[in-house]
Amino acid sequence: MDKKLCVLPCNGIDKSLGVVARTVALKLIELEPEMNLICPVLLNTNDERYETILKESNIVIIDGCMTRCATKLVDERNQKIFKRIFIPAMSKQFKIKPGTNLELNENGQKLAEKISIEIIKELKASEYDEISIEKKLEEFDFYEITVDKYYFQVPKNSYFFNENDCWVKPNGNTALIGISDYLQNRVSDIMFVELPKVGTEIEQFDDVGSFDSVKTVLDLISPCSGRIISVNKDLKEHPEWMNQDPYRKGWFAELELKNFDEDWELLMDGSGYFKYMKETITKEKEEMDFKN
């Protein structure tokens, strides 16, 4: 890896998972002494202290809960996140529960140890895994609508949608998948993506990775079944492409289709989705007007 690494934990000391986040960061420094440790409290009060490190390093952030303090600290400084660790998800992955004590018990220590080893393993693997696959960008016609300050597009042809606002664009026995323009508008600026692993077999409506925005974290719910054959690694460096160009440069993953003839029954074409999206927007607008 050309760039240095730094780690920024949330340091949430009022929850056991926050304490795990802090402990993981300390273990990472032990395992990789060249990695810089960023103190979130000092970062928050003295920007200059870490300015150079943040600019020159790949930033690994560790969040202990959905408040995502570490994510927000990086986002506020317009820096890119290289890797994000969400401790509750890791706790589930390793099936280790640290309990609620703020002083880490044996399980908490074990969890922190396992997570830090896993992070190092993944960081080393990513050194050899930086190939980006360029997809040909096509021009196409859109249905479009403007509501208040928002502008929404839906491609007229070639794309199919589920009611979870995700699309599939089949091409022979493979397909690209991604999120709709409506969904990217709704979640606002996307800051980080968690891509699925190549080779993973998925069923229709399975979760296929996730994405974090300034507002929330969401899973991409696959419109079709198949096997992941590639992912859009460029999104790690440019998650904003999911906002700027959700139907082309913002594609998420590519699948070898398994049963599209059957999956297709539960999907809408561009025209159907545009109608569905307009109804949803109208309902949301009525809700907002009612609240105001």
Next chain:
Amino acid sequence: MSESYDPEKETFMGVPRKKIPWWPTIDYVKCNFCMECDKFCPHDVYAHIEGEEKKLIVKNQYNCVVFCRTCAKTCAPDALSFPNKREITKLIKKFRSENK
């Protein structure tokens, strides 16, 4: 959710929302009432009831977005579970074929 919201009229993939049993189930043995799920969910599926033994409940089950289970990822004690997606997909297809 405002009073204009009417779950009777809601559909998912052409199926009345009330015919689709998709919402979280809380395991109260595991739940530590941290309320992370409630803080996360933008659809008011959960409610926080202070003073009760079960401080967290599923209040608006039909507000839950079918196939979404992101809230479960916020749950460190793994106290939230959802129905099997295959079974729900089958049920949706069955309803659609019977009501063409």
